Amino acid sequence: MQARQFLIGVDGGGTGTRVVLADAHGAELAQGAAGASGLALGVERAWQAIEAACAQAFASAGLAFDWAHCALGCGLAGVNNRDWLAAFVASAPKLAALDVQSDAYTTLVGAHGGAPGVIVAVGTGSIAAVLDADGACRVAGGYGFPSGDEASGAWLGLRAVVHAQRSLDGRARPDAFSEALLAHIGAADRDALVVWLCEANQTAYAGLAPVVLAHRQHPVASALLAQAGADIAQLVDALDASGALPVALCGGLAANLAESVPPSHRARLRPPLADSAHGALELARRAHALARAATGEAT
Known part of the structure; x- marks a missing residue:
């Protein structure tokens, strides 16, 4: 048998x-x-x-x-x-x-069930891809951490930690956002933060994304999320300049970042089939x- x-x-x-x-x-x-x-x-x-x-x-x-x-x-x-x-x-x-x-x-x-369409996947990293009518797949973004992966969890965390750094040395006023970032990192002072920064990888930075989302009304977090939304729109445009294909925002951060996508592109978003x-x-x-x-x- x-x-x-x-x-x-x-x-x-x-x-x-x-x-x-x-x-x-x-x-x-x-x-x-x-x-x-x-x-x-x-x-x-x-x-x-x-x-x-x-x-x-x-x-x-x-x-x-x-x-x-x-x-x-x-x-x-x-x-x-x-x-x-x-x-x-x-x-x-x-x-x-x-x-x-x-x-x-x-x-x-x-x-998209194998049909033509665009995706922007935002999780620890990010990448966009399109499947065209001929079955060809093209990608945009996804160059990797730390230089690429715009709008990803690691991208958000890498930029958010700057606010924590500035709050520790007096360049920014300490606030609930900086305190939450430092608490997540487990750093009570400058030296502890430096140790964390020296050891942090993509996954560690992505772990700060929920802190950013929890403080999305904070000016720094708000600006980061707005930039993330603009970057998502730019990725879509790079792959489908005509605006003809459906777009699925996918990955662990998709639900949280959808509202940051500009209205012109948000109207094109469709739930992923799988x-x-x-x-x-x-x-x-x-x-x-x-x-x-x-x-x-x-x-």
Whole structure:
């Protein structure tokens, strides 16, 4: 008897990993979650997080977990770095099939069901992508932390912490916003903040985004959110200057940033049909079908 086969869609970013487990026909069985698997944080860490999330999903479904019976579709942050991508693929366990794309692409597939449209994904990082009528995918932004990823959690945190710095040395008056930032960081004085800044990575800065959102009426936070909204609009315009395609704002910060998008672009926003993990599940389905066809198995 042939062993049962499974499809797994993986959405991996700088803050967390989500997976969707389905049977070979695409019927969803369970979901799982684990820590970050964005490739900027290391290939070994990425595979550890993906394995933990998959193991959780199999356990939830009451099934035995064996990589050899899994077709994996991955949408990961950081695959635009070719060296990271090559190392990730080379480190893969023995799988039934594997396809790895950017989390932008899987978000796009999930959000519009494979139909033409634009997405702007805002989470720990950010990126925009469009799928045109010819099926071609183009991206804008997503150059990575710290120089890019406009409107992302890390982008907000990196800029918000400047207010905390200024409040500590007298360039700005200490207030509830600066105190909340310092409390989140755990820094009571300048030296403690410097230590945190020397060690902080993209994920750590993104952890400050909820503090910004909680103080969105503060002038500094308000200006940051307004700039984030303007950057989102600029990303959309770069990919669809005609304004003809639907736009889905996706990712962990989407709901909180929608009101900051200029009215002209906010009117074009549509709820995503599905998320990046389900877009990655479609990659797994395709990879599984190709692997079966290559071995002459019936589909």
